[in-house]
Amino acid sequence: MNAAAANIGVVGLAVMGSNLARNLASREGNTVAVYNRSRTKTDELVQAHPEAGFVPAFSYEEFAASLSKPRTAIIMVKAGGPTDAVIDELVKVFEPGDIIVDGGNAYFPDTIRREKAVRDTGINFVGAGISGGEEGALLGPSIMPGGSDESWTTLGPILKSIAAVAEGEPCVTHIGHNGAGHFVKMVHNGIEYADMQLIAEAYDLIRRGTGKTPAEIADIFAEWNKGELESYLIEITAEVLRQIDAETGKPLVDVILDQAGAKGTGAWTVQTALSLGVPVSGIAEATFARSLSSHPEQRAVASILPGPGTDFAVDDADAFIEDVRQALFASKIIAYSQGFDEIRAGAAEYDWTIDLGAVSKIWRGGCIIRAQFLNRIADAYAEQPELPVLATSPYFADALTRGQAAWRRVVIAATQAGIPSPAFSSSLAYYDGIRADRLPAALVQGQRDFFGAHTYKRIDKEGTFHTLWSGDRTEIEAEDTH
Numbered sequence: 001m002n003a004a005a006a007n008i009g010v011v012g013l014a015v016m017g018s019n020l021a022r023n024l025a026s027r028e029g030n031t032v033a034v035y036n037r038s039r040t041k042t043d044e045l046v047q048a049h050p051e052a053g054f055v056p057a058f059s060y061e062e063f064a065a066s067l068s069k070p071r072t073a074i075i076m077v078k079a080g081g082p083t084d085a086v087i088d089e090l091v092k093v094f095e096p097g098d099i100i101v102d103g104g105n106a107y108f109p110d111t112i113r114r115e116k117a118v119r120d121t122g123i124n125f126v127g128a129g130i131s132g133g134e135e136g137a138l139l140g141p142s143i144m145p146g147g148s149d150e151s152w153t154t155l156g157p158i159l160k161s162i163a164a165v166a167e168g169e170p171c172v173t174h175i176g177h178n179g180a181g182h183f184v185k186m187v188h189n190g191i192e193y194a195d196m197q198l199i200a201e202a203y204d205l206i207r208r209g210t211g212k213t214p215a216e217i218a219d220i221f222a223e224w225n226k227g228e229l230e231s232y233l234i235e236i237t238a239e240v241l242r243q244i245d246a247e248t249g250k251p252l253v254d255v256i257l258d259q260a261g262a263k264g265t266g267a268w269t270v271q272t273a274l275s276l277g278v279p280v281s282g283i284a285e286a287t288f289a290r291s292l293s294s295h296p297e298q299r300a301v302a303s304i305l306p307g308p309g310t311d312f313a314v315d316d317a318d319a320f321i322e323d324v325r326q327a328l329f330a331s332k333i334i335a336y337s338q339g340f341d342e343i344r345a346g347a348a349e350y351d352w353t354i355d356l357g358a359v360s361k362i363w364r365g366g367c368i369i370r371a372q373f374l375n376r377i378a379d380a381y382a383e384q385p386e387l388p389v390l391a392t393s394p395y396f397a398d399a400l401t402r403g404q405a406a407w408r409r410v411v412i413a414a415t416q417a418g419i420p421s422p423a424f425s426s427s428l429a430y431y432d433g434i435r436a437d438r439l440p441a442a443l444v445q446g447q448r449d450f451f452g453a454h455t456y457k458r459i460d461k462e463g464t465f466h467t468l469w470s471g472d473r474t475e476i477e478a479e480d481t482h
């Protein structure tokens, strides 16, 4: 064992951990200590990559001794219990001032709890969201670290050395204290769900409306990828649609079971938004669409329910495809707008200072939702850091103004044809809701006051009021009960 030879360590050497370790080792100035619970994985990694110059450790004591101070270790193990178990071990062998980084997809309240517990020992705890999958971990992910300013001093240069680079800037920034990084990563994943569902709805509508084959639709997505929709998810959609199943000769998309899985980050985004009172309806519908797809027993029973009974064939395929493209872009703007709204609300609730423009910049490269239009989001926040609704910034408002007629036509066509498009239609409903002069929420307030004396405010004077519904129906001033 080389004493204190490494400036950074990685614990957990499954694919993400070993790729991140290799990425770290490939950058100038880094020497990487590696540790895994089962020795075999460590041996295999070290043997397979002699060029990396890894410093292997076979106990936590050895691992700690191989790190220079302040010791810095990134944990890449399964979120939940396994992460807690590793933290407990590292705390025993680390010293005040050292840094423990959790690079998994942790639930942010766990990160807040862990940071607080670890801080009591004088050790820094950093919850870092890392996006980009296996390839990103190896070649350059987008990294969302949350933790103390002190830890960022040591960690910042190391993370900058391995992050993706977008337009000359590393895709990493100090998001905020304790759980801020994992919160932002959670919302990233929520947006990822919405983006994927919107793309899937676009594909479905085009296929069913025009009869085009998956390969032909792949060409459409490849074309879209040259314009304002340019993004990693559009790019890989074309790849997936073009793939032919070797066994049957059919398009792969036609032999994949239509039941979408989920590991939970989308659900967390929605649960958190519900608690914060932030309408992330596009993300919610995308999450629910996966749930709906994954109940074969219900779908089998419900297949007896009638549809509209008409064939869906559009007259002008090219015009319809262009409408779908515009509907996709408009709905995507709404999904991002809702996601950024959730980050703002989370920052207010948990007392984080989060620079929304900086978040959009570090999502331009490395991560799953990387897209050209994140530059436009960065511009919007640069012009107006306190922008209350991202969709109202000049660039996006203009895009929505241009796209809304097409968006409405697509939602109408889908509804009339009986094709589910929950993310398209809920995004449009949000758009119409947020821009409405007046909402039927006034009636809801009246109903609440009727059955529960929940009170209401008036548009024409200050105060809180209640109507004596079961009495003479006069209005009285009342205590505000919300």
Ligand code: 6PG
Pocket (backbone or CB within 6 Å): 105, 130, 131, 132, 133, 189, 192, 261, 262, 263, 264, 265, 266, 367, 368
């Ligand atoms: C990323 C991805 C990554 C993972 C998701 C997938 O940013 O690299 O989001 O974290 O692919 O967890 O989530 P589901 O399995 O829930 O689709």
